[in-house]
Amino acid sequence: MKQHARVVVIGGGALGAGLLYALTKEGWDDVVLLEKGELTSGSTWHAAGLIPHFIGGLSMAKLHQEGPRLYKALEAETGQATGWHGCGAIRLALNDAEVDWFKYVKGILDYVGSECHLVTPSEIRDLHPLLVVDDVKVGFYTPNDGHTDPASATNAMAAGARLGGATIYRHTQVTGTRLLDSGEWEVSTDKGTIVCEHVVNAAGSFAKQIGEWVGLDLPIVNMEHHYLVTDNLPEVEALDKEPPVIRDPKASCYYRQEQKGILIGPYERAGAQAWGLDGIDWSFDMELLTPALDRLETSLEHAAERIPCWTNAGIKRVVNGPITHTPDGGFLLGPAEGLRNYWLCCGASIGITQGPGCGKYLAQWMVHGQTEINVRDMDPRRYGKWASGDYAIAKSIDEYQQMYQPHLPGEYRDAGRPTRITPLYEPLKNAGAVYGDTFGWERAKWYAPKGVEEQYGFRRNNSFDAVAEECRAVRERVGLTDLTSFSKYEVSGKDAFAFLERVCANRIPAKPGGVVLSQMLTELGGIEGEATVTCLSDNHYYLLSAAVAELHDLDWLVQHVNSDEEVQIKNVTDDFGVLVLTGPRSRDVLQTLTDAGLKNEDGFTWMQAREIAVAGIPVRALRVSYVGELGWELHCPMDKLGELYDALMQAGESHGIQRFGTYAMNSLRIEKAYKGWGSELTTEISLVEANMLRFARKSGGYIGADVVEQKKRDGVPIYLVYCEIDSSDADAMGNEPVLDGEKIIGVTTGGAYGHTVKKSLAFAYVNSGYEIEGTEFEVRILGETRKARVLLEATWDPTNDRLRG
Numbered sequence: 001m002k003q004h005a006r007v008v009v010i011g012g013g014a015l016g017a018g019l020l021y022a023l024t025k026e027g028w029d030d031v032v033l034l035e036k037g038e039l040t041s042g043s044t045w046h047a048a049g050l051i052p053h054f055i056g057g058l059s060m061a062k063l064h065q066e067g068p069r070l071y072k073a074l075e076a077e078t079g080q081a082t083g084w085h086g087c088g089a090i091r092l093a094l095n096d097a098e099v100d101w102f103k104y105v106k107g108i109l110d111y112v113g114s115e116c117h118l119v120t121p122s123e124i125r126d127l128h129p130l131l132v133v134d135d136v137k138v139g140f141y142t143p144n145d146g147h148t149d150p151a152s153a154t155n156a157m158a159a160g161a162r163l164g165g166a167t168i169y170r171h172t173q174v175t176g177t178r179l180l181d182s183g184e185w186e187v188s189t190d191k192g193t194i195v196c197e198h199v200v201n202a203a204g205s206f207a208k209q210i211g212e213w214v215g216l217d218l219p220i221v222n223m224e225h226h227y228l229v230t231d232n233l234p235e236v237e238a239l240d241k242e243p244p245v246i247r248d249p250k251a252s253c254y255y256r257q258e259q260k261g262i263l264i265g266p267y268e269r270a271g272a273q274a275w276g277l278d279g280i281d282w283s284f285d286m287e288l289l290t291p292a293l294d295r296l297e298t299s300l301e302h303a304a305e306r307i308p309c310w311t312n313a314g315i316k317r318v319v320n321g322p323i324t325h326t327p328d329g330g331f332l333l334g335p336a337e338g339l340r341n342y343w344l345c346c347g348a349s350i351g352i353t354q355g356p357g358c359g360k361y362l363a364q365w366m367v368h369g370q371t372e373i374n375v376r377d378m379d380p381r382r383y384g385k386w387a388s389g390d391y392a393i394a395k396s397i398d399e400y401q402q403m404y405q406p407h408l409p410g411e412y413r414d415a416g417r418p419t420r421i422t423p424l425y426e427p428l429k430n431a432g433a434v435y436g437d438t439f440g441w442e443r444a445k446w447y448a449p450k451g452v453e454e455q456y457g458f459r460r461n462n463s464f465d466a467v468a469e470e471c472r473a474v475r476e477r478v479g480l481t482d483l484t485s486f487s488k489y490e491v492s493g494k495d496a497f498a499f500l501e502r503v504c505a506n507r508i509p510a511k512p513g514g515v516v517l518s519q520m521l522t523e524l525g526g527i528e529g530e531a532t533v534t535c536l537s538d539n540h541y542y543l544l545s546a547a548v549a550e551l552h553d554l555d556w557l558v559q560h561v562n563s564d565e566e567v568q569i570k571n572v573t574d575d576f577g578v579l580v581l582t583g584p585r586s587r588d589v590l591q592t593l594t595d596a597g598l599k600n601e602d603g604f605t606w607m608q609a610r611e612i613a614v615a616g617i618p619v620r621a622l623r624v625s626y627v628g629e630l631g632w633e634l635h636c637p638m639d640k641l642g643e644l645y646d647a648l649m650q651a652g653e654s655h656g657i658q659r660f661g662t663y664a665m666n667s668l669r670i671e672k673a674y675k676g677w678g679s680e681l682t683t684e685i686s687l688v689e690a691n692m693l694r695f696a697r698k699s700g701g702y703i704g705a706d707v708v709e710q711k712k713r714d715g716v717p718i719y720l721v722y723c724e725i726d727s728s729d730a731d732a733m734g735n736e737p738v739l740d741g742e743k744i745i746g747v748t749t750g751g752a753y754g755h756t757v758k759k760s761l762a763f764a765y766v767n768s769g770y771e772i773e774g775t776e777f778e779v780r781i782l783g784e785t786r787k788a789r790v791l792l793e794a795t796w797d798p799t800n801d802r803l804r805g
């Protein structure tokens with residue numbers, strides 16, 4: 001066995017083999033895969049092999065294109081067949097919410113170029129004559145879908161990897177991974193040890209156990225999943241061609257032809273079972289689980305209504321095997337928190353589909369330091385410690401049971417919640433807060449009148465009027481919201497200023513009290529992170545970033561400290577509670593609770609911070625506002641948050657203070673044309689495309705500066721624009737295609753209704769040439785094209801007078 005390799009991949013399933021193949025395509029050939037059994041002997045060998053294009057996110061839709069593309073091409077490249085059947089697929093919609101979901105997803109697939117059609121029930125019958133479609137409203141037809149033989153497809157990727165120079169050791173069990181002083185990884189096996197630069201955990205059902213060796217607690221839960229294969233059926237034999245794969249939300253089942261019978265795969269809606277929660281014996285290999293058909297009864301009854309002919313046949317095979325699930329149903333792809341060059345490629349619940357795409361994008365990440373797609377929804381660091389244990393189990397079971405149901409905007413299902421709350425959770429709930437969770441934190445979306453529940457959907461919903469009121473309070477009087485969920489770090493040490501000037505593109509304040517907003521860029525100029533940086537004292541900084549970025553940004557900062565720099569970075573997220581007090585009367589309210597001067601004349605101007613006492617509580621007060629009004633973020637010790645909140649509410653009473661939630665905040669921020677990290681600002685683009693050059697230090701010297709300068713000189717093919725849309729019932733949510741006639745020329749990144757300016761507003765990336773003020777194009781929202789025009793400046797207070805007031 002080799003003693004040294006650039007990369008060691010642990011696990012030879014669809015994900016491990018997909019990555020190994022892709023690494024060789026990116027030019028790394030000193031790569032090794034270790035598999036304790038045969039290739040595919042985990043979950044891969046017994047999968048049903050369905051390969052769908054349908055998926056509700058833009059990056060995921062791009063990733064899903066890789067499976068069919070590769071599985072069709074591999075035989076010619078390697079001589080190894082993959083068992084590809086290009087029969088297409090249809091997903092059924094039975095109610096209006098599902099129809100809207102399909103329209104939304106169609107926009108995504110149209111944008112990325114995956115062929116799809118919305119088809120009528122009679123067209124569905126033409127494509128699949130065995131189906132009962134009485135209750136079907138519409139079908140989502142993806143003609144280029146299909147299914148493959150998972151074992152052959154994985155072996156073909158392995159063959160391709162070998163041709164590219166990779167080495168695969170089968171029957172070699174990894175028994176430990178250890179970080180050496182040199183920064184390399186030592187991988188121990190039952191056949192010897194290998195030292196490598198990069199180690200990848202692609203161990204499927206065993207990934208959690210392998211992660212524990214290095215202190216990770218991965219939120220991966222193995223779910224039992226069945227499929228049944230019927231005996232041959234005369235009705236299937238009589239078909240003149242293989243019908244499309246069907247996905248049926250009522251039965252929560254997939255159906256496809258298997259030889260001359262039918263394969264039925266139910267995702268039970270209740271009673272789904274997690275497996276192996278106490279650990280899995282390493283000897284589990286090429287094995288199945290005991291079938292539990294009683295759990296499938298309801299699904300199978302509905303399946304019999306959908307395709308009645310299969311009930312005449314015997315069942316020739318029942319497969320029950322483990323599938324890895326995570327709390328949001330997505331896989332874990334990317335760096336493991338806190339560990340340099342330890343990568344995760346695991347947690348996939350449809351890994352046969354996703355193996356090639358996971359491989360492609362993780363290989364890009366490992367080799368080039370960034371990917372060509374936005375990977376924030378895949379990054380393992382979207383989960384923290386809060387996500388493991390009971391939360392992971394409850395959420396994964398729920399995800400599994402909801403596998404074929406739409407994820408409606410605004411809907412945060414109850415399973416596993418609450419997990420991360422502030423001392424204000426109960427008081428705000430009693431005041432009507434309707435909560436959603438972000439990075440585990442419960443945050444009020446809006447405040448509902450007593451007895452009113454939010455009606456989720458893709459269009460404006462019953463929160464609309466209440467949110468309009470919350471916006472009015474902020475614009476005309478004063479609003480209060482709990483934003484404790486901000487990620488917070490302290491950066492200190494002799495070289496803190498120099499370090500931040502290198503990592504951040506903006507000028508870093510050297511004087512205490514200075515506050516700036518800055519992006520952090522990759523070497524290739526992509527926007528990796530964004531933080532508000534406050535100088536507390538000489539070489540002592542307080543950084544704030546998005547809730548979901550807590551571990552991502554921490555890693556980014558920690559891993560960019562040079563060995564010769566004296567810099568300490570501390571995650572203080574849980575130490576501080578944060579209240580945002582904002583609106584034209586916010587100064588009057590705050591002044592009643594503090595002796596500190598709050599006026600411009602006192603030097604407390606916009607983008608300044610002071611450590612002051614508010615109602616006797618020590619507070620870091622930052623004069624900043626994401627909603628574009630006079631206002632302060634008040635950061636206090638977490639245990640004082642309740643006291644501070646009570647004092648502010650009491651002081652604000654005579655000024656008409658009102659609580660507001662994240663829906664109002666989104667409406668207010670988009671009126672100010674403020675861009676958000678993760679939606680508008682992603683690694684795919686630089687400050688040039690984002691039209692944010694004013695945040696790039698002219699003197700340069702920051703990471704990514706050369707690329708920014710070069711793009712500035714050469715121009716870029718796409719630009720971010722701010723636009724208004726003629727829409728009266730639904731707003732852009734992000735991922736809607738932007739069109740010039742029939743031609744797709746861009747995609748939205750986010751949007752909302754601006755309650756103050758009474759416009760539907762959005763951000764979109766459009767091809768160069770369409771970014772000029774007043775340019776008209778169309779945005780297709782839920783299947784309807786709506787006129788839109790480019791705006792040059794914010795629709796609310798473009799000169800920032802209110803912020804400066």
Ligand SMILES: Cc1cc2nc3c(=O)[nH]c(=O)nc-3n(C[C@H](O)[C@H](O)[C@H](O)COP(=O)(O)OP(=O)(O)OC[C@H]3O[C@@H](n4cnc5c(N)ncnc54)[C@H](O)[C@@H]3O)c2cc1C
Nearest residue numbers: 011013015036042043044048049050174204350351352353
């Ligand atoms: C019944 C069923 C039907 C399914 N149908 C579909 C479908 O239609 N479409 C689809 O896309 N997906 C489907 N799936 C899901 C799919 O099977 C999984 O998502 C996919 O196989 C996961 O691949 P993986 O590489 O992550 O894990 P695995 O295939 O489990 O591979 C992990 C590998 O790591 C090895 N390993 C573990 N520990 C060690 C160690 N210490 N040393 C060395 N090697 C180790 C294991 O032996 C294993 O081979 C189905 C799953 C089931 C159970």
